[in-house]
Amino acid sequence: MVGFIAKFQEYGLIIHDGGTSSVRIHFCPWCGQRLPESQRDRWFDELERRGIDPWEDEVPAELQDGSWLASPSPEG
Numbered sequence: 001m002v003g004f005i006a007k008f009q010e011y012g013l014i015i016h017d018g019g020t021s022s023v024r025i026h027f028c029p030w031c032g033q034r035l036p037e038s039q040r041d042r043w044f045d046e047l048e049r050r051g052i053d054p055w056e057d058e059v060p061a062e063l064q065d066g067s068w069l070a071s072p073s074p075e076g
Contacts, residue, residue, distance in 0.1 A: 002029065006066035008040040039069060 003014045003022050012022030013029075027034055046068065047054055062068050 007043055007064060007068070008038055009036050009066060009069065010038045010040065011035050043068070 001014045002025070003012050004010070005012070005022075010024055011028075012024045015021040015023065024038070025035065043063070044054070046063065047059070050060075052059060052063075062071075
């Protein structure tokens with residue numbers, strides 16, 4: 001089964017270990033088409049820009065799903 005992490009725009013094969021683990025995939029398992037690039041690095045960059053430590057601080061709701069990607073990036 002394939003899962004989707006909206007805040008990172010990542011697809012992965014779900015690992016049934018009782019947690020939320022998955023193995024990231026880069027291509028669609030059905031058609032072979034390349035999947036969109038991960039936004040994981042950009043997400044962490046945005047947290048850093050806002051002075052948020054994701055391990056210690058509360059992450060704002062707008063950064064917990066994919067809606068933050070609609071905001072213009074600080075680079076322009």
